[in-house]
Amino acid sequence: MDFSLGVEQKLIQKSVREFFTKECPKDKVRELKETKSGFDSKMWKKLVKLGYLGLIFPEEYGGTEGEFLDLMIFMEELGRNITPCPFFTTVALCGIPIVKFGTDEQKKAILPKIIEKGHIWTLAQTEKKANNYSNEIELTADLSGDNYVLNGTKLFVPFANSAKQILVVARTQKGKDANHGITLFMVDAKTKGINIEVIPTAAKDCRCEIVFKDVKVPKENILGTKDKGWEIVDYIFQQASVLKAAEMSGGCQAVFDIIVNYTKERKQFNRSIASFQAIQHRLVDFMGRIEGLKFLVRKAACEISTGNSSARLNSMAKASANKIYHDLCYHSIVLHGAIGWTEEMDIGLYHLRTRSLLFDMGDVHFHKEKIADELQFHSPAFKEVYS
Amino acid sequence: MDFSLGVEQKLIQKSVREFFTKECPKDKVRELKETKSGFDSKMWKKLVKLGYLGLIFPEEYGGTEGEFLDLMIFMEELGRNITPCPFFTTVALCGIPIVKFGTDEQKKAILPKIIEKGHIWTLAQTEKKANNYSNEIELTADLSGDNYVLNGTKLFVPFANSAKQILVVARTQKGKDANHGITLFMVDAKTKGINIEVIPTAAKDCRCEIVFKDVKVPKENILGTKDKGWEIVDYIFQQASVLKAAEMSGGCQAVFDIIVNYTKERKQFNRSIASFQAIQHRLVDFMGRIEGLKFLVRKAACEISTGNSSARLNSMAKASANKIYHDLCYHSIVLHGAIGWTEEMDIGLYHLRTRSLLFDMGDVHFHKEKIADELQFHSPAFKEVYS
């Protein structure tokens, strides 16, 4: 067992942290909220130039073939700095499944453009039920000649307004088993019939509504196998849950640093408020939870890295992140007193993201249900030994 | 609005508190755990002599026709002193429904014996599903001549080993609607075929298993109407939930007094431990919750007293009591340190009852479900005004 970061990860942690601190200070984060694209395209280009988009993609497509762990560390730092950018949507939600399920042709056509040109991708999955189960997928794709024709509406698709390509989860067949009959299409965002509108969210993080009206997609643009797309969605969820949890874990660490420093410095009744026991104990309880989260996420990522992805751990990571993030932000702002509520303090920037982070890749309830599944079908040691 | 106790209730509160303090000090409570009957029959006789068994029963049957509120205050005091005795089972679980649903003949035959002779009754409802829904009732009662023949098993029936009579919830008809086909029988505990065994519970509060094997019960011993007994069970639950919550509310008040006094007196690091902020804030949070519980219970009882029984409030009272009781006992014992864990301190006596109290008359989940029903079918003010 080894809890330390490897040389590679330490390097990434250091460089990414420096990069974000320099390229995207908190005032920039504030400014970006007011822009249309929601992210800094110059910074994006630098990220591309530094090769981060290819961090874990195969060398043959221009990547550096790093480990999944490297990506996890990248996401921790992204979350620590709450850097708004379409990295997660491009790499985690689209790049990773393309590497796994794409044909060699598709990969050759797509991955170098992501890695070298910084093409932005996003995943259009959520529909109005918004429950992350396959029964929410109602957007239809019907074959007509050499094309599929897509009709329906996707909601809260991150950075769709900047995306070059959209990975669309569509229904190609209806039946009893909702998991069956789902197909993933890679769709050019400029295709006729696509209408994209930004939804006004608290974080101003460019969640979009996409209306598909008779959108024609060539049939070779299917990712994976027709009707079996839900497997891909599950694959995406497993890894992206951990990466989103890493982002949140980084965010929690940053918020915790802020509040510990603030309570040490802030004086009332001639004492640092960190000397009040009620405050201390609250901080202490958060510290335990945050450290637990950090290692849970890292463990889940480690298992993915070594090819032993654990659905149980992946869901635990995200559920755990969800359980902590809100509480931490709420109490940290309250501990600041009035100043914590102002625009000028960074803490609020973290809290504005709480709700979207909680729902991205599944809420607590969703992930606990997944964990319960794992528990149900696991054979306990005592039954084996005492059998 | 008036939050003060009426003259009558103050009197009852004072006399009952004095009575229990004198007749059932905590060492007696400890001793009684080790006895077969689990209660002090001498004290029971005194309670009868003082007329408490007839507290709210009609004068014509020998009662004093007090309000439901009086009974609620009685239960608060009983809970405050954790006095073990079959008062609740006799009065709340059996006497009250007999007054409401019994024929005049039945009432004349039964109530004076309860009030003047202290006959002990209990309700046999729980079966192995133990969920408090009608679908748990599987004990059958089949008509055979002038008798019903009962077969089945009841569990955790309080004080059945001392009861003269048992009110048995039986199934006289099976069908789609589990609520239908339930009938309540008044059964002499000495009837042939009844076997009663005490279950070893933590509180040693004489929860019994009753096995019914071809037990003959005369058909005139039905309470209320055949097949419509579930209405009676519901009626019992409504009122008994509030009374059980009152018992728990009294218990919470007693535990809170104990822990506040202890933390004030106990010194560590040359200070009263009540001066530590973390301890203070824990006590303060409990105080708010306990005061809230007290008034919630009293309000629910008040509505029953005035004939406006509210299923919503009744369930809130019990759910709220359940939510507080465990937490309070756990933290109070921990705040005591090691001494709180010993037999000699009273606090443990309260905690030994936690689990049975939580399940008596329904757990939190059960009552929240009832509240949700009420919410669902209530028409909100905004819809009416803005319609």
Place this chain on the structure above:
Amino acid sequence: MDFQFGEKEEQFRLEIREFVKENLPKGFIGNMFEEEHTDENWAFAMSIAQKLAKKKWLTISWPKEYGGMGASTWQKVVFAQEAGYWGIPGIGMGVSGTAWVGPSLMLFGTKEQQEKYIPLIAAGDPDGVWCTGYSEPDSGSDLASLQTTAKRVGDNYIINGQKVWTSCAHKARYIWLACRTQQNTEKKHQGLSLIIVDMKSKGLTLNPLKNFMGGHVFNELFFDDVKVPVENLVGVENNGWSQLMTALSFERGLALSAGGACVRILDELVEYAKETDRIDDPFVRQSLADLAIDIETLQILSFESAWKEDQKKIVIYEPSRDKALCDQLLEKVSRVGSDILGVYSQMDIMNKDPRWSKLKGSVEHVYYYCIGLAIAAGTTDTQRNIIANFGLQLPRSY
């Protein structure tokens, strides 16, 4: 014992609802502090304030001789509940004037002050809008350590210093200012005074402090040799602390209106769950029931506090108890409500769009504003300290 409102109060409740029906847009949900965000909101709030003034409800608790309604405790309770439930805008015109400036002036003000300021407040006049200058950058919970000075020079006070977290200052005509009129006193709460300052005074500058959601509630105020006539002193010079404590004690009823607001959100969530077919989801059911219990508990406790006041019993820790519970309840209502709204809980509260903001954005609004409320008028921890000291007679821990 009796836990029901009387017929008179229920009648009054109907009257308030009639007012709501007539004066608020259909389906309206008012959110706390929202009226101060924009000029448009404020204008609407002031138009309602004037209608409330006509009913004497704007100053419902004031004696009739000062233009109030002279309402009974229970009428006030009903009004606070309903105000919370409907979110009636303009209800306190920024709170200060109606809640403590008026009542304090009745107790401590000169006849001239009473005649000049009180009628403007009672009428819902724009010049009857007040803000309150207590907090300073280095004195929040520790209020007595405030540093803004008022120096007597001839017939004037010359005021210098800084106030912060002053809500409604950008809408107020006057500020109710706590400042230091004597230096180097033995104890820090000695030598303080309350002074009325015209917000149009020379040397007074206002810096808006937007909250992190973009809303404008708080302000910073800088006093740079602000000259104020001595007749603006309220009560006795250097005796400000006890007057200030009296004024603070007028700030009640928050838990009552918050209780009403919570009932509204619960009602709306139940309807939302029904409309979206989620009412049968066991988690939604249990969550809603859980909220219902906590809301009922807060309400009953805040009624008890009102009852004690009505009975002229000594009320010391109860408002703190209610405030602490209220802080926690609002957080829970907003969190659980957000969980029920799911992805729709991430909407921007400054930019509401009926296509996206469910329940008119009220859940998200409480989600962020419950934080502000937990901080305002003494943090939850400060309330706990008060309860520990005065409710449980425990030694001071801070």
Place this chain on the structure above:
Amino acid sequence: MDFQFGEKEEQFRLEIREFVKENLPKGFIGNMFEEEHTDENWAFAMSIAQKLAKKKWLTISWPKEYGGMGASTWQKVVFAQEAGYWGIPGIGMGVSGTAWVGPSLMLFGTKEQQEKYIPLIAAGDPDGVWCTGYSEPDSGSDLASLQTTAKRVGDNYIINGQKVWTSCAHKARYIWLACRTQQNTEKKHQGLSLIIVDMKSKGLTLNPLKNFMGGHVFNELFFDDVKVPVENLVGVENNGWSQLMTALSFERGLALSAGGACVRILDELVEYAKETDRIDDPFVRQSLADLAIDIETLQILSFESAWKEDQKKIVIYEPSRDKALCDQLLEKVSRVGSDILGVYSQMDIMNKDPRWSKLKGSVEHVYYYCIGLAIAAGTTDTQRNIIANFGLQLPRSY
């Protein structure tokens, strides 16, 4: 990074499970402290202890030269986990001897002491059972204020005073006693010494302190002119405090075995839910998943602490962090487990009947014993104070 045990450890785990299969009754779940309740339990525990001694597992962390196994950190971790999961009785023979008396004697004991006491412990001998006398009626969290005195008279110490909460004293042959050998020192932690006392000594009386469930773990001990030869002094006279602190730091691994015990209960609860057809109940599912998350979290943190120790990193607040989380987890496991067991959670733990006690009563056992554990070895609040001071470098708050 690597979060898996190595092959060697997994092999060791299998070996332990083989031992369990051979030596424990089928389906056995051992509960903490239960072995001290009755003579019968104790005899069984000691029989297992002797078998463990043969494997060198009784003193798994001791160096081989003292009769230990000299296990690696990760073997120790695996053993602690498995011991918790299976509830292997006799594992520490009342804890004191194997956990700190032995290791302390290796550090501070004379050669004679080492030769006399250490082999008895390592062999699982009844004379190798120890208890520890630290707590006194007026010094719990504030240990340094202890008052029991040992006065040097010739070649003896004469001991007077009282100890309390002494677990296992009724089974122990020796007590590891902290007492005051010098009066009126400048600081209260000066002048303390550690002395070995034979439990059969004249003047030493034991009063059992049953817990409120009827279990016998704690005792009171009265020392009335108990004469102890000076050679029973451990280490340096009046230097007891630092030795005592060292001994306390040996008391690790509680979170590891508690984690194992929690996994077992979770496993059992899942099976119970399956058998009783409650596994599809959404509440049962969510509760079980919630426990699984918290258990995994505690385990990973306790592994981290072990890793830091293994890496010779300075471990200061981590054991406190793990203990605080462990206290809370045990409470939660027992509460949620009880909710799932429903009416069956009210069973008497001293009078288990397989007809009524589900999961062999283990949930109820934890339900009551988690309280004792939260109190023992520093309450949860004491741990929080330590973490605040040493983990977060916050000022002392107590």
